[in-house]
Amino acid sequence: MSNKPYRVPTAGTGGTVGRLIDRSQTVDFTWNGQKYSGYAGDTLASALFANGIRVVGRSFKYHRPRGVIGLGSNEPNALVGVGTGSRMEPNIRATQVELFPGLAATAQNAWPSVEYDIGQINSLASRLFPAGFYYKTFMWPQAFWKSVYEPIIRRAAGLGVAPDGPDPDTYEQFNCHCDVLVVGGGVAGLAAAEAASAGGARVIIADENPQFGGISDIAGGTLDGEAQSKWTAETAQRLAGSGNVHVMSRTTVVGHFHHNYVMMFERVADHDPRIMNEGAPRHRLWKVRAKRVIIASGAIERPIPFANNDRPGVMLSTAVRAHLARYGVAPGYRGVIFTNNDDAYRTATDLLAAGVPVARIIDVRPEPAGPLVDAAKAAGLEISAGSAICGLMAKSGGKHITAVKVAPYSTTGRVPGAEEQVNCDFVAVSGGWNPVVHLHCHNGGKLDFNDKIQSFVPRKHEDPVVTIGSANGTFDLAALMDEAYAAGEAAAGTRAAKAKAPKATSEPEGALEPLWYAPATGKYNEGNKHFIDFQNDVTAADLELAQREGYESVEHTKRYTTLGMATDQGKTSNIIGLGVLSGSTGKPIPEIGTTTFRPPYTPFSFGAIAGTQVGKLFHVVRRTAQFDWHKEAGATWEPIGDWRRAYCYPKGDEDKHAAINREILTVRGKVGILDASTLGKIEIKGPDAGALLDRVYTNTFSTLKPGRGRYGLMMNEMGFLFDDGVTVCLGKDHYLMHTTSGGAERVVQWLEEWLQTEWTDMKVFVTAVTEQWSQFAVAGPKARALLEKLEGDVDFSADGLAFMSMSEGMLEGTRARVFRISFSGELSYEIAVPANAGRVFWEKLLEAGEEFGVEPYGTEALHVLRAEKGFIAIGDETDGTVTPLDLGMNWAVSKKKADYLGKRALELPHLADENRKELVGLLTEDPNEVLPDGAYAVSSVTEKLPMDMIGQVTSTYWSPTLNRSIAMALIKKGRAKMGEKVTFPVAEGKVIRAEIVDPVFYDKEGAKQNV
């Protein structure tokens, strides 16, 4: 291909060519590593044209050379990579990339280069790649998937490459509300926004392009007697300055959801990355709640597929016209126009006026007529009416068009006549317009087929959403303005604005003739491909093959051929695909149906989706007041809910296991302290507080005396355990409930729910106080000695504070609640102090305990200590399907109380079943072998899977206290199997055998905690 530039000179065009570029300002950029320059105002696509580059990528499946086809976001072909290194972003449409100094862009899907792509061999072997190729070919043997098929497919397929490092830019999200959201800033959108704004509504108007006005600059027609551009410029300025309209360019409305929740993607800095240095985010995702939505998203021109219609240089007619008018570029030196409507004649006359020869207008209609046709004739343009392109000739491996073949044709079929060859190097094609109905469909909007435009238009939506203008199939300028003002007025609820509407005129246009594809002459499909979906390389032959193979439903055809499933969501292809199916089945298009358009309208960045939530904001981390102390002490962390708790505190070069063992032995032999602040704490007060507790716990609490506590279990109504903890009586009708750390919020909501919705007569208040307190366990034989060293008025003696009792007082100058409870089996207290005093108090405990060898212990030591005692942990021994009876906790399940949550469910047959799994202890045959967590027990080990599973390990640890491994498990009828052996087949054929024992491994009589 020649590298001659396609920039059109301005001389003699009267300023109508290249209006958006500034020829006095050159902008340097790179394409595939090579330096080029364009002008300020260029897009990457126009700058590449200007540098004579028409091949910008290789196709997805056949690796055919591809060029720019469309305009803005409807471009299916020219997907490029923009940026380098960690700022590389793949799959950006070259038609939407605004040129800035230093822009680096690369072609995709090509190896070794876009000019010479080895993958093009797929194209030569294309008869081997029919529709459903992957389904048909890569079926067996299964082993081939991993080693052969997948690597090949991964190498050959896929669009673009990922950036090679973390994204250094910032992104954010913004929430807002408005009365009216107008989607699209063409004349219809601007008119609707003006009408709504005049009525006092708060309006957002968003357009995905850098400029407002849609295609008003090239659409012909006048507003108030002048070119449309004048009115659009004035209106846009008025709206932006009004203070009740938020005007947004470079902002794509990507999705519409229930109740008019709309998502918009704003490209804040892509066009000028320098503003990021001043603090601007790169992208911003808008979450808009709009009372009303007006969709003025316009229409997308559709091509007419003909043989090899994907060759670089074949473009949509309006795209050719817009590139010429806006950027002063043409796709070649000599064009032909292929059309079924009048609008394409504008392209022909515009090209000619700019000095670009047009060899022929090929119109499928037998008798085109009207002012636009007359103007073309007057300009001396040659027209072949009743004809179609039936072939395309190209050289240099398809990269350079040399001619098209034209034959007589009618939309009802081929007519006899001679073929003619017309020399040209580009083709502008127009097959009519498809309203952009995507947003209307995102949230369930339905469509109707409109015969006049041969496409789908929106049916009334259930949400307050209306579609106007060409998106609604209204193409006549005067009718479109009427519709737009009416929609704006209706949205604002006023009737004053319409008077200000400009008077619109436009040239009358003749009707279009539907044509879904123009067949090639010669043997069917011999080197001729009629592309329907450029992005996924789907051809007319693929669709017809799918039909022949029985994929009759359009939804099946879509999935089988991948029509419309690429990142462009079928913008240029879906309706044509339906037209082809209509032709091959003989059914009218409305009977074929349409497939769903799903969000997003165009792909948008992961950065915008993540927004602020990256790095330290990636996930919420809750900190206790002692967080910094743990951090400074070198703690490793365990996430519990959103909390970070200290897992263990390795010293020096200790590994985690050594640290955990040391911490456990310190508690058993001396004294340890644990930050238990994350435990849920709920104050419960009122005349019915005791009665409430009796209904939510399996055991009785109303009999508790002030200063006493009790351990309780909570079931849901299905009879399954969901939380446990110690609740103490603070005074008359006043209790403090402790919950698990993970269950804190769940339990307080649970209590509120029952009080508000079921036991509405109960007089009880519940208030979560978790965050108010720092709470520390002080556990070990020296716990009392340590605490007695603290200054204060709390009696820690065995008589003064008996097991399962609490007292309040002052300790080290702060108010404290002291509970004598034990989760380790040792002499143990829990001290709660107000959180702001927490860290200092924690340090006091360490100071006071120094002489006893006190050390902090983490959550892992806590778990081993409780497992040695056979204490259950919610979430380990329970999984939402375990009852208290399964765990052998019948002692905590009241028989006397008439009603409490889950009681009746326990009698249901499946929960009373004697074959249920029961909690047991396990001792492995080899004491040094620690069972894997969750390991399955089987009745017998067999060669063939599956084996008969009889239970699973729920907790498993190395116990330094017993110097051997211990585990707990739920085993079918386990309690009747004491002393029996169970087998656990684990990884790589290994089998571990263990004896079923009582789950209390240490200090069975509980002597150690009662001293």
Added chain:
Amino acid sequence: MLVITCPVCGVEGEEADFHCGGEAHITRPATENPEGISDEAQRDYIYMRKNPKGVHFERWRCDRGCGKWFHACRDTVSMEILGYYGITQKPPATLLKKADPLWQAHFEAQLKKAKS
């Protein structure tokens, strides 16, 4: 994203500001009389739910506002919310008339039971 107004505190918010508690008007048999509940009655209470295509009654909580539960009447097809009423109240007749026949049957059965 549904836009919801809490009838208790009047705040308008969206789905994420509220918590959906599922089907409304489920009667807990044990509260009335813990004795003599059949396995079938208990099963239905715990597990069986209506799933109408159309107007439905649900419980919601004003999660990020006043924390109170209330009833909402929602069309499961159009997602329109037709009205709200108190958590201890039965649906107003105007809403019940629009509701799926499953619901009319539900309240008729309740009425019958109360009479007997």
Added chain:
Amino acid sequence: MSEALIITPLCDREVPANLAISMTEIVDRGMIDLRGLPKDKKFMDAAKAALGVALPTEPRTSAQNGESLCLWMSVDQWLIVCPRKETAALLDKLNKALEGIFSLAVDMSDARSIIRLKGDRVRETLMKGSSIDFTQGGFEPGTVRRMLFGEIAAMVHVVSEEPDVFDLMVFRSYAHHAWDWVEATATKGSEVGFLKPAEAPAVV
């Protein structure tokens, strides 16, 4: 409790230079969570006697008595915000006044962190983390609004307007998250300028 013991959640945080608003942690306030029934005249009277001002019953409002504020939290819940050193005495007074009345008053002075935000960008910053429309009416001084901020439960109390001073209140375990969030979204250069007069966009 002696003052020396207090370590507030955000005491080690500094405000970065690139922030477009001012942000400080308020450390001298104590808080009491109060529950009771507004239709219970005995409760309302007793609370008023102890607090010196009637509890507000209009949703999302507050009442003030000198340095003490009563923030409406729910139809049966208020947050009393008062000078930290007076909290214990006030709680005592409340509990005595409410003896025998169905109610619950608890000290929550250390449960929350108050972040005071000040400047023209405050509302916009909050809208980057919350679905609430702060640009419309309904946020006059004294207004209280609970909300989902980022992913966490939070509450704002409008201290004054022009300049906007908003107290953002979050549970203490989330304080760093909230502070980090504001740091990330209130930066200079990230203005949205929502619904403010702006320059005209380019047209084709």
